[in-house]
Amino acid sequence: IVSDLLSDNGFAEIMCNSLNPSAWYENNEDFNSDQLVKLANPLSSDLNAMRQSLIFGGLNSIAWNINRQNTDLKLYEFGNCYFHLNTGAARGNADNYSEKTSLDLFISGNTAKQSWNSNSRPTDFFNIKSAVEMILSRLGLVPEEIAQAESNKKYFSESINYSIKNQLIAETGRISKKYLSKFDIAQDVYYAHIEWDFLFKLLKKNSISL
Secondary structure: OHHHHHHHOOOEEOOOOOEEOHHHOOOOOOOOHHHOOEOOOOOOHHHOEEOOOOHHHHHHHHHHHHOOOOOOEEEEEEEEEEEEOOOOOOOOOHHHEEEEEEEEEEEEOEOOOOEOOEOOOEOOHHHHHHHHHHHHHHOOOOHHHOEEEOOOOOOEEEEEEEEEOOEEEEEEEEEOHHHHHHOOOOOOEEEEEEEHHHHHHHHOOOOOOO
């Protein structure tokens, strides 16, 4: 349902590598490096850890497109993220690892191509916020009835969190210049992360109109 909804609204699906450089998470206050799942025998330092977030793969995809003159982008990815649970037991025990499914959105560039009867318009915060609330509404949730607050994540320069009973269900905002510089991205990028596993549990209590 959600994939069709996003595709109908101009988003293209991406599938990024589940392996990331551990350096993206180490000494990064947005992530818990103690929960990082590192490979025992990685092929390279660029692919030596399982991802904790889809954000880096998405930014890498945006940088790749921009470098090929494709600057107006609306992307989404469903993907798993991986964590070590820090139970004190050996890391080789499969019970000490967890994975969760995330849905992440990325919008950058202009929202429409310039034509004889209309001007191109840069993407703004409203575009990504509307996309998140469109998804929540489609799944039977009422965005106005969900608690909203500013995110404390440093990868945002401005943001909104959506939570139910103090549980985060989504966050959205503009990516900070510091994060964009890691990928040599010079244009604004708007990003949303949705806690899909938790949201899916809520679906059992909400009717979804098809």
